[in-house]
Amino acid sequence: MAAYWRKTWPFHVLLLPALVLVFLFQYVPLFGAVIAFQDYEPWLGIKGSPWVGFEHFRYLFTYPDGKQIIWNTLIIAGFKLIANLIVPIVFALLLNEVRKMFFKRFVQTFVYLPHFLSWVILGGILIDILSTEGGIINRLLNSFGIQSVFFLGDGRWFRFTVILSDVWKEFGFSAIIFLATLVGINPALYEAAEIDGATRWQQVKLISVPLMMPIVIVVATLSLGRILDAGFDQILNIYNPLVYSHGDIIDTFVYREGLNNGQFSFGTAVGLFKSAIGFILIVISYRMAFKLANYRIF
Amino acid sequence: MRYRSRGYTVFTISNTIFLSLLSLICILPLLHVFALSFSSRAAATANIVNFWPIGFTTDAYVKTLSNVMFLQSLWTGVERTVLGTVLSMVVITMAAYSLSKSIYKFPGRQIYIWVFVFTMLFSGGLIPSYVLISKLKMIDTLWALVLPSAVSVWNMILMLNFFRTIPQELEEAAYIDGAGHLRVLWSVYLPVSMPSIATLSLFTMVFHWNSWFDGMIYMSNPDGYPLATYLHSMIVSDNLSRVGVTLESVANFSNRTVKSAQIFIGALPILLVYPFLQKYFVKGIVLGSVKS
Incomplete structure (x- = not known):
């Protein structure tokens, strides 16, 4: 044991700052989450607050809006998951057909950009361009004789706006992994197909798509673990009381009820519920991806 | 053909x-x-x-830049970005050096890796973190904005993967010359992996510049808001007035150019570093996805 420490002590020392930070800011809150099973009052502390068991978890499901919030979360996250898979794949396939490097670079430069801007910036832009009082999108619709759409004030349109703007922000960046796969395909395969008389469309259908499938499956499976992440950053920047019925998700609810209204225990319980479901899904999806990835590599 | x-x-x-x-x-x-x-x-x-x-x-910019609240939050935003990035990179680099060693050289690394990776899978959630920060008396301090996010496990994994590509011969030569681990990290690893460190620093900077939510909950007073949080509170009030929830619609509406100027200034640093980001992120993503 002494020999072990003599040999490895510098490694432990170098790890120490990171360990302390992770312990303090990740593991301590993990234990702090026991307040979900209490009626926590800040002045009583964890030791002094009364225990109530699963009371708050039960309350979530009897809460008038509880089911609606879980449903909102699932539907927004579900549609995002599907759209954020299909659009990048199609985009990657189309971009891969571009032969002029200059044009390819040009497109890439523009479509990757929104990913790096925060939802604060993009939310500010969206609120301006989607406004019914002369926002540029509604002006465009009006010029085609279409009535102004209340994108951020009407529940159904709000969900649509949330999903579409998320795809808009992320499709380019999500396509990188697919593009890398496409670029990595051995050109000899296409050449052989061409000699056999395959058209370009047949080459895409019979070579590009099948060879991209394993990575598509992996990405899809891994994103299942985030099915309860409907986009806290995004929604908190563009929602408003008019669309709570359709746009309120678990995370925004936790923030409003838990922090703003001071229901610490209830908020923690809802957050813990989400975290636990997410954890189970991640473990399952990693297992699945591992199986599929194995099949991909070997 | x-x-x-x-x-x-x-x-x-x-x-x-x-x-x-x-x-x-x-x-x-x-x-x-x-x-x-x-x-x-x-x-x-x-x-x-x-x-x-x-x-x-340039009226809108003149107005924006003479707004004391705006300048103050701009400064706080710069402060947290610089402090947060430096802190995060130092901590991550040190940890990644140890974790990049093989299991033969550093038995026990696997345990550490799991301690870190677990935090990616499960978190206590928003409210326990808030309670902790207030118990630590960090409310209204810059530490609340830079310490909790300092250890980005994802960046750490990327960094240790970069370190693993460094040829063994380099460090062995240094050991033979009598260098210790710190010396090897400083004089061999860092110079060789400068491009990777620059890349991760850029990502961390973008992260800090864009973060707004922590500023909103950990700063009890708008005076302490970093720029992103300031912009958030501005656009939220803008949104509320536009959908008719509040009645200040007209007053807000005439401010549209100033709001646009503020949003654009908020986006400007990202636009400036974007060319450098673009040069590296593809590599980072592909490397990360292949290795993990």
Whole structure:
């Protein structure tokens, strides 16, 4: 044991700052989450607050809006998951057909950009361009004789706006992994197909798509673990009381009820519920991806 | 010859047009805000500004930059970005050095890796973190903004993967010359992996510059808001007035050019580092996905 420490002590020392930070800011809150099973009052502390068991978890499901919030979360996250898979794949396939490097670079430069801007910036832009009082999108619709759409004030349109703007922000960046796969395909395969008389469309259908499938499956499976992440950053920047019925998700609810209204225990319980479901899904999806990835590599 | 069919030519042309449109859709909203910020108030209120300033004026920027609250939050934003990035990179680099060693050289690394990776899978959630920060008396301090996020496990994994590509011979030569681990990290690892460190630093900077939520909950007073949080509170009130939840609609509306200017200033640092980001992130993503 002494020999072990003599040999490895510098490694432990170098790890120490990171360990302390992770312990303090990740593991301590993990234990702090026991307040979900209490009626926590800040002045009583964890030791002094009364225990109530699963009371708050039960309350979530009897809460008038509880089911609606879980449903909102699932539907927004579900549609995002599907759209954020299909659009990048199609985009990657189309971009891969571009032969002029200059044009390819040009497109890439523009479509990757929104990913790096925060939802604060993009939310500010969206609120301006989607406004019914002369926002540029509604002006465009009006010029085609279409009535102004209340994108951020009407529940159904709000969900649509949330999903579409998320795809808009992320499709380019999500396509990188697919593009890398496409670029990595051995050109000899296409050449052989061409000699056999395959058209370009047949080459895409019979070579590009099948060879991209394993990575598509992996990405899809891994994103299942985030099915309860409907986009806290995004929604908190563009929602408003008019669309709570359709746009309120678990995370925004936790923030409003838990922090703003001071229901610490209830908020923690809802957050813990989400975290636990997410954890189970991640473990399952990693297992699945591992199986599929194995099949991909070997 | 390759792809000479007429169908393919038609496809190439329509594909080019489609991809050009797609690129435009990604950039035009930003351009619109840019145009608004340099337009006159009258033009903005009359809704005639598209993608080019009408009645060019720098009024909105003059107003923005003489707004004390804005300047203060701009400064806080810069402060947290610099402090947060330096802190995070130092901590991550040290940890990644240890974790990049093979299990033979550093038995026990596996346990550490799991301690870190577990935090990616499960978290206590928003409220326990808030309770902790307030118990630590970090409310209203910069530490609340930089310490909790300092250990980005994802960046740490990327970094240790970079370190693993460094040839063993280099460090062995250094050990033979009598260098210790710190010396090897400083004089061998760091110079060799400068591009990777620069890349991760850029990502961390972007992360800090864009973070707004922690500023909102950990700063009890708007005086302490970093820029992103300041912008958030501004656009939220803008949104509420536009959908008619509050009654200050008219007053807010006339401020449109100033808001656009503030949004654009908020986006500017990202736009400035974007060319450098773009140069590296593809590598980072591909490397990360292959290795993990």
